[in-house]
Amino acid sequence: ILPDGKQAEMPVSTSSQFAVADVDTDGKEELVLLYDSGVMANAVGYIIGYDTQAENIYLQLEEFPAFAFLKNGNLKALSSHNQTWGEMWPYSLYQYLPESDSYQLSGYVYSEDKNMFERNGAAKRYPSSVDVSGTGTVYYVGADDWGTTPIDEGDYLAWLEENQGNIAELEIEYLPFTEENILAIEL
Numbered sequence: 568i569l570p571d572g573k574q575a576e577m578p579v580s581t582s583s584q585f586a587v588a589d590v591d592t593d594g595k596e597e598l599v600l601l602y603d604s605g606v607m608a609n610a611v612g613y614i615i616g617y618d619t620q621a622e623n624i625y626l627q628l629e630e631f632p633a634f635a636f637l638k639n640g641n642l643k644a645l646s647s648h649n650q651t652w653g654e655m656w657p658y659s660l661y662q663y664l665p666e667s668d669s670y671q672l673s674g675y676v677y678s679e680d681k682n683m684f685e686r687n688g689a690a691k692r693y694p695s696s697v698d699v700s701g702t703g704t705v706y707y708v709g710a711d712d713w714g715t716t717p718i719d720e721g722d723y724l725a726w727l728e729e730n731q732g733n734i735a736e737l738e739i740e741y742l743p744f745t746e747e748n749i750l751a752i753e754l
Contacts, residue, residue, distance in 0.1 A: 570613045583744035591663045592640040601632035607647055616668050628670045637734040653678030660732045673730040675709040
């Protein structure tokens, strides 16, 4: 049974991992479970909190299992695929909300690179007029899904700053999801 209450469709693969760490920087440890069934479509990551007063576990977030935890408690959840014209891997930025001990989506981000258009014979399709900084990259930020309007790198960096997504990452030590590792942390 997975943390969201669903039955695992496939057995836990040897690449499934977990960590116990204070990933949201609230002073309490969370359980991070990266479930890999061996099928990309079934892979899922969970951030699980524990309420000591109610003696209750709860999900803080369920997402594709490629997390980049930031030192301010926020996180970037990388997408399962990059089917864009950009080298930057698409991601969802989540802000940590201490009052509810949960995460809120700030936006979904991906980019397009001018050189990718040129390599594929589509140079005219690159939105050069938006790329006022001349970096060769434009960005898309969607409120809850794919953004449809390109923005310049300066605007993207301002959005990232405003949403506190430009912070260094935490180093999280994951362990293979084995009975031996689970028993070792119980002690």
